Amino acid sequence: MSFDPISHVKSKTLVLSAANIDTDQIIPARFLTVTDRDGLGKLAFNDWRYNKDGSDTDHILNTEAAKACQILVAGHNFGCGSSREHAPWALTDYGFKAVISSEIADIFHGNALKNGLLPIVIEKSAHQWLLDHPGEEISIDLAACEVHLPKNGGTYPFKIDPFSRHCLMQGIDEMDYLDDQQDAIASYEAAL
Amino acid sequence: MAISLFDKIWDRHVVSKETEINPATLYIDLHLIHEVTSPQAFSVLEHRGLAVKNPAKTLATIDHSTPTIFDDDGKPLYVSAQAEKQVNTLLANTKAHGITVHGWDSPNRGIVHVMGPELGATRPGMTIVCGDSHTSTHGAFGALAFGIGTTQVGHVLATQCILMRKPKSMLIHVKGDVSPDVCAKDIILAIIADIGVGGGTGYVLEYKGACFDAMSMDERMTVCNMSIEAGARAGLIAPDQTTCNYLEGREYTPKGEAFESACADWLSLRSDAGCHYDAEVELKAEDIRPMVTYGTHPGMAMPIDALIPAPRDEAEENALAYMDVKAGTPMTGQKVDMVFIGSCTNSRLIDLRSAAKYFAGQKVASSVRAVIVAGSEVIKKQAEAEGLDKVFIQAGAEWREPGCSMCIGMNGDIGAPGQLIVSTSNRNFAGRQGPQVRTVLASPATAAASAISGVVTDPRTIDLGDAA
Numbered sequence A: 001m002s003f004d005p006i007s008h009v010k011s012k013t014l015v016l017s018a019a020n021i022d023t024d025q026i027i028p029a030r031f032l033t034v035t036d037r038d039g040l041g042k043l044a045f046n047d048w049r050y051n052k053d054g055s056d057t058d059h060i061l062n063t064e065a066a067k068a069c070q071i072l073v074a075g076h077n078f079g080c081g082s083s084r085e086h087a088p089w090a091l092t093d094y095g096f097k098a099v100i101s102s103e104i105a106d107i108f109h110g111n112a113l114k115n116g117l118l119p120i121v122i123e124k125s126a127h128q129w130l131l132d133h134p135g136e137e138i139s140i141d142l143a144a145c146e147v148h149l150p151k152n153g154g155t156y157p158f159k160i161d162p163f164s165r166h167c168l169m170q171g172i173d174e175m176d177y178l179d180d181q182q183d184a185i186a187s188y189e190a191a192l
Numbered sequence B: 001m002a003i004s005l006f007d008k009i010w011d012r013h014v015v016s017k018e019t020e021i022n023p024a025t026l027y028i029d030l031h032l033i034h035e036v037t038s039p040q041a042f043s044v045l046e047h048r049g050l051a052v053k054n055p056a057k058t059l060a061t062i063d064h065s066t067p068t069i070f071d072d073d074g075k076p077l078y079v080s081a082q083a084e085k086q087v088n089t090l091l092a093n094t095k096a097h098g099i100t101v102h103g104w105d106s107p108n109r110g111i112v113h114v115m116g117p118e119l120g121a122t123r124p125g126m127t128i129v130c131g132d133s134h135t136s137t138h139g140a141f142g143a144l145a146f147g148i149g150t151t152q153v154g155h156v157l158a159t160q161c162i163l164m165r166k167p168k169s170m171l172i173h174v175k176g177d178v179s180p181d182v183c184a185k186d187i188i189l190a191i192i193a194d195i196g197v198g199g200g201t202g203y204v205l206e207y208k209g210a211c212f213d214a215m216s217m218d219e220r221m222t223v224c225n226m227s228i229e230a231g232a233r234a235g236l237i238a239p240d241q242t243t244c245n246y247l248e249g250r251e252y253t254p255k256g257e258a259f260e261s262a263c264a265d266w267l268s269l270r271s272d273a274g275c276h277y278d279a280e281v282e283l284k285a286e287d288i289r290p291m292v293t294y295g296t297h298p299g300m301a302m303p304i305d306a307l308i309p310a311p312r313d314e315a316e317e318n319a320l321a322y323m324d325v326k327a328g329t330p331m332t333g334q335k336v337d338m339v340f341i342g343s344c345t346n347s348r349l350i351d352l353r354s355a356a357k358y359f360a361g362q363k364v365a366s367s368v369r370a371v372i373v374a375g376s377e378v379i380k381k382q383a384e385a386e387g388l389d390k391v392f393i394q395a396g397a398e399w400r401e402p403g404c405s406m407c408i409g410m411n412g413d414i415g416a417p418g419q420l421i422v423s424t425s426n427r428n429f430a431g432r433q434g435p436q437v438r439t440v441l442a443s444p445a446t447a448a449a450s451a452i453s454g455v456v457t458d459p460r461t462i463d464l465g466d467a468a
């Protein structure tokens, strides 16, 4: 799917410090009966955000300040669990453009990259700084692969797959890239 | 050169090699699809005017949003119009693109990871993907099988390929013999507790050891199924004669001479002695005991006769609070509200047989609702032919139509807030089986024993008499 090219994200952070936040927390399974992908932001972290009667809880995600945050800082091993792409769809629709953790689960990581959500794994000390300083404005430079923390928090490198980075920065769809390989695929199939 | 099973399969499927800049283009032999993660992929195809490249390499079923109860006219009782629409969307999409689908009318309909092996569509050496993380199940056959997101479902539909960097490899070596009262579920829970829920991130696991060699295919599937719960992309067990015997005569399995040569090829896939792994982990089989979870992820698991360990961080503290359990106390004796026996982890015939031993001639505790859901129509029939359904029903358990059911609760099969469910499924995440529901993962034996006694029960404490 298409999304706007990304090179920088600068925003205050929203911190959800729990470790192992799984995709059932990001969007509970009972909402997966949808057949399209729009408007899932209101269901992001549904069971944390709404009471049984549908009213808002006092969870930080319901605050106006949170809704203005484009960067989610999460505890270790974010996004574990199912392969549902509804998880990054819900997060981007909520307004996030990046998620930072000390570890991000594989399938979620791949799904995020395909939907214009930067999955950033950063070293433990910087991660801890971010957990300890919620709401600070930080910036992510995708070209340089660096996260800049304010107040002399420092600059930290992150690794991102160069191909995914290229696609994100140019807004390229991987389907086009695969489509260009039809000849190679055809000769592979011919040899089967 | 000594080559691992994983490397052998990977090398056979590279269409274009990975470079520093580009990921590899990997050819996919079998694409399994279901109603939940495919509709948006078909929309993308339609939007771009693309066709499905290889309908014959795509196989569909309905399992997640499907009800497990029918009304008096035999019509499925959907939880919502949206769930019904999702199922019908898959049926329409597969029809429009010429893809074989096992819908309501098929005798082979089942949970996607149960159905593929049953049909012989899953075979050693293949690459298999599905928009579902438990695709790792098929690794039991020595197939490289892993979950993908919906965008990639679209890629595979259109090109039969995915873009992927090669994961690292990890050998999980369980040394020695396991005690006979330990089952496959206990072994994989012990492995996940050992390496942690993120311990396998970035890796494809290969399981090695006498306990895996001795397992039936049903049991190997239970093990590989939960590889993802350690964060691993896939899990593998080397194909052997057990694998060949299981596959012989199944619908998609080659026949006659072709079968003989296929078997020879499958057996050659085994990892060569001395091959390289990026990481190796060793567990002692004799240390493994029946397991239960006590927290909100599958890594928070312990031997059923142990005491809940002290929380190591805030997340674990919160998990114990959610589960309403205390460190230093046992899980056994905890009051149980529901028992679920099913899911792609433990809904095959041997699982139902193992559970039935505990139900035979007994009654489910009056405070417990027990729900038993076969993984497929085929298993349901086999179980009924053996009279297992009668054993369950006479004991007061519910015998439902096949599907994912309470494993994910998408079809409305969920518990009530605060309830404790002993479940043979694979995820005990908060809310997975319904808001505020507390899930305890365990083997079919432990689940069944708990259903009868009404509290979490170590199956070894039940005297099965002659049935054992």
Ligand code: SF4
Pocket (backbone or CB within 6 Å): B063, B064, B111, B112, B113, B132, B134, B343, B344, B345, B403, B404, B407, B408, B425, B426
């Ligand atoms: S049974 Fe559970 S884990 Fe398996 S495919 Fe269905 S929802 Fe997923």
